[in-house]
Amino acid sequence: MGAATETFYSVIRRQGITRRSFHKFCSLTATSLGLGPLAASRIANALETKPRVPVIWMHGLECTCCSESFIRSAHPLVKDAVLSMISLDYDDTIMAAAGHQAEAILDETRAKYKGQYILAVEGNPPLNEGGMFCIDGGKPFVEKLKMMAEDASAIIAWGACASWGCVQAAKPNPTQATPIDKVITNKPIIKVPGCPPIAEVMTGVVTFITTFGRLPELDRQGRPKMFYSQRIHDKCYRRPHFDAGQFVEEWDDDAARKGYCLYKMGCKGPTTYNACSTVRWNGGVSFPIQSGHGCIGCSEDGFWDKGSFYDRLTTINQFGIEKNADQVGMVAAGAVGAAIAAHAAVTAVKRLASKRDDAEHRS
Amino acid sequence: MTTEIARVQGALDSAGERARSLQTVYVYEAPVRLWHWVNALLILALCVTGYFIGSPPPSVPGEASANFQMGYIRFVHFAAGQLLIVFFLMRVYWAFVGNKYSRQLFLLPIANKTWWWGMLYEFKWYAFLVRDPKKYIGHNPLAHMAMFSFMVFLVLMMVSGMALYSEGQGIDSWQYTLFGFMFSIFTSQTLHTLHHLGMWAIVVFVIVHIYAAVREDILSRQSMISSIVSGERLFRDDLPD
Numbered sequence: 205m206g207a208a209t210e211t212f213y214s215v216i217r218r219q220g221i222t223r224r225s226f227h228k229f230c231s232l233t234a235t236s237l238g239l240g241p242l243a244a245s246r247i248a249n250a251l252e253t254k255p256r257v258p259v260i261w262m263h264g265l266e267c268t269c270c271s272e273s274f275i276r277s278a279h280p281l282v283k284d285a286v287l288s289m290i291s292l293d294y295d296d297t298i299m300a301a302a303g304h305q306a307e308a309i310l311d312e313t314r315a316k317y318k319g320q321y322i323l324a325v326e327g328n329p330p331l332n333e334g335g336m337f338c339i340d341g342g343k344p345f346v347e348k349l350k351m352m353a354e355d356a357s358a359i360i361a362w363g364a365c366a367s368w369g370c371v372q373a374a375k376p377n378p379t380q381a382t383p384i385d386k387v388i389t390n391k392p393i394i395k396v397p398g399c400p401p402i403a404e405v406m407t408g409v410v411t412f413i414t415t416f417g418r419l420p421e422l423d424r425q426g427r428p429k430m431f432y433s434q435r436i437h438d439k440c441y442r443r444p445h446f447d448a449g450q451f452v453e454e455w456d457d458d459a460a461r462k463g464y465c466l467y468k469m470g471c472k473g474p475t476t477y478n479a480c481s482t483v484r485w486n487g488g489v490s491f492p493i494q495s496g497h498g499c500i501g502c503s504e505d506g507f508w509d510k511g512s513f514y515d516r517l518t519t520i521n522q523f524g525i526e527k528n529a530d531q532v533g534m535v536a537a538g539a540v541g542a543a544i545a546a547h548a549a550v551t552a553v554k555r556l557a558s559k560r561d562d563a564e565h566r567s
Numbered sequence: 568m569t570t571e572i573a574r575v576q577g578a579l580d581s582a583g584e585r586a587r588s589l590q591t592v593y594v595y596e597a598p599v600r601l602w603h604w605v606n607a608l609l610i611l612a613l614c615v616t617g618y619f620i621g622s623p624p625p626s627v628p629g630e631a632s633a634n635f636q637m638g639y640i641r642f643v644h645f646a647a648g649q650l651l652i653v654f655f656l657m658r659v660y661w662a663f664v665g666n667k668y669s670r671q672l673f674l675l676p677i678a679n680k681t682w683w684w685g686m687l688y689e690f691k692w693y694a695f696l697v698r699d700p701k702k703y704i705g706h707n708p709l710a711h712m713a714m715f716s717f718m719v720f721l722v723l724m725m726v727s728g729m730a731l732y733s734e735g736q737g738i739d740s741w742q743y744t745l746f747g748f749m750f751s752i753f754t755s756q757t758l759h760t761l762h763h764l765g766m767w768a769i770v771v772f773v774i775v776h777i778y779a780a781v782r783e784d785i786l787s788r789q790s791m792i793s794s795i796v797s798g799e800r801l802f803r804d805d806l807p808d
Contacts, residue, residue: 533767
């Protein structure tokens with residue numbers, strides 16, 4: 205994998221871009237960023253000398269839906285991301301090498317780019333039974349993950365699995381599947397949740413890191429702010445129907461055909477942070493709500509354990525029964541009301557009795 | 568005439584017999600009473616609109632652009648919630664400048680043995696184990712504890728409510744800066760559920776609160792309901808105990 209030493213400049217030259225065009229690009233970039241006259245040569249120097257960012261892409265407990273999403277990216281095309289922006293040195297599902305050759309790349313990258321490569325993790329490590337539920341290259345995945353994380357500059361946690369745990373971590377989580385940030389605590393981790401994440405969000409994150417040489421700004425949960433700072437609900441094209449009070453009540457009713465808000469059908473748009481309602485899917489064609497189905501909140505922590513995808517009010521299991529807040533609350537209010545009625549009755553009886561006593565004492 | 572007026576003093580019945588003079592204490596100052604009743608109205612508005620935010624009324628017909636039903640329901644909820652906070656902050660201020668009873672809601676005298684004894688006694692009173700209740704100028708210890716707990720609870724509702732409100736205002740808003748920490752503890756969906764459960768806890772509190780106030784007004788040795796209207800606490804007997 206000597207190709208990993210290639211610079212951005214050598215890659216674009218190979219793709220037929222002239223040196224003249226390259227310098228024009230650098231000058232334009234410097235000008236548009238408002239930098240001084242020397243900046244253009246500095247940018248050119250950086251692109252000519254700095255090696256492309258090497259990326260190691262590993263797979264733990266997962267379904268590969270993140271990879272499936274990633275390879276469908278339209279803006280930028282995934283070929284540009286994988287072949288020119290980054291140097292994807294290792295990705296066991298799509299790489300040509302296999303077996304010992306593939307594993308050797310991990311050691312090579314770790315030695316050659318110590319502290320410089322980015323570790324992209326799809327899926328998560330199960331910790332139960334010493335990590336035996338996910339064996340990769342003859343070793344528990346958790347060991348491989350820790351080894352590669354040791355010398356990485358940053359970690360990208362792809363998808364709900366790596367970010368939160370996803371379905372394998374849903375109750376009762378028999379394999380003790382654990383999100384990356386609970387296993388690796390000493391490296392910057394950028395979470396790109398979703399099941400899978402939107403293709404353009406994935407390549408967008410990669411583009412940002414390679415272009416600016418740093419991680420994008422993250423929110424409180426460690427997600428890139430540029431894609432995860434708003435709820436689906438905030439930018440949903442059906443939002444006017446929500447504000448108007450127009451809801452789908454049944455899956456096949458007239459309101460469903462008119463495209464009313466899916467709030468009552470349990471749409472999780474109001475509690476889900478993702479870019480689906482703006483970026484959309486499949487090159488901007490559609491997204492779940494546009495297709496007539498509510499959001500299931502797949503980019504949210506523990507979305508498998510938050511009751512039905514089709515209930516507005518979340519099922520609460522803490523009481524040993526499956527009830528929502530209204531059912532629990534009405535039972536509580538009813539029980540307290542009955543207790544108070546009983547207490548009032550006892551009070552009245554006692555009071556009558558004591559009055560009779562007083563009357564008898566007086567007479 | 569003037570001499571006749573001068574003689575008509577104190578409470579009289581039609582025959583001119585004087586009523587027993589009873590001890591009254593000015594307990595609830597005007598800002599406290601105003602806060603209490605504004606709070607009651609706001610909580611009613613919050614519970615009704617909050618319920619409808621969780622379970623919206625049936626769809627309205629017509630164009631979306633011609634209706635704003637959920638918008639108005641949410642507006643009332645957000646406005647009432649923020650008024651609740653403003654009045655609460657004014658109430659906290661009054662705890663500093665008001666009389667000593669205005670501080671009861673925010674302080675528990677947990678080091679006071681008599682207070683704990685009084686708490687036990689109140690439990691006995693409600694369990695029909697003692698014949699007569701004690702007299703208290705401010706809250707009795709049990710009510711004191713209940714009110715303090717409710718204040719803590721109300722603060723949790725305010726904080727969770729502002730956190731949920733900040734979701735719509737965006738992560739650059741001051742609301743998110745101040746209250747966004749709630750999302751480090753709970754996910755958005757869980758916080759919605761907890762806030763909703765909190766509404767039911769308030770309903771339960773209101774039921775108990777009104778029952779206790781009415782019952783004490785009838786059975787206890789002091790005024791209750793009129794006190795939160797006039798501020799005066801009237802004691803019905805002069806017995807020392």
